[in-house]
Amino acid sequence: MHRPAVLAPAVCVLATAAAMVSFARGAWVGVVWVLLAGVTSDMAWFYVRRARAGTAATTATVTGACANSGACGVCVKQACR
Template sequence: MPRIAVYALLTCVLALAAAVLSFANGSWLGIVWVMVLGVSSNIAWFYWRKAQMDRQRAAAVANGDAGA
């Protein structure tokens, strides 16, 4: 897993904790944390998927399936 995806996943976890704490304290600031959670989860998914596709492409080239 690429380093940026790990950092984005860590940001997801921290944003989730911040949102829960904000809502538990009665603050509407938790809405901002939920939005940060959404963006960081999309970043993590994008870079994880990109790394997975790069690995598949490299394996295909190594096997001689460059056209696939």
């Protein structure tokens, strides 16, 4: 895995914790932490979906699951065409 794929969930958890602490202390700076948590959460899901799509495309290509039918579901990457 690439470094951003590993760091994104960690930063998301830390930003969420920082937001909770900020709001508990009554500081409105927690809004920035919430926004950062949202961005890093989206990044984490992006890397998870990308890894799953890459694994499915590799598996379909290796096993020949959709050699000519195009029914493997990963043909977005042109693996079956």
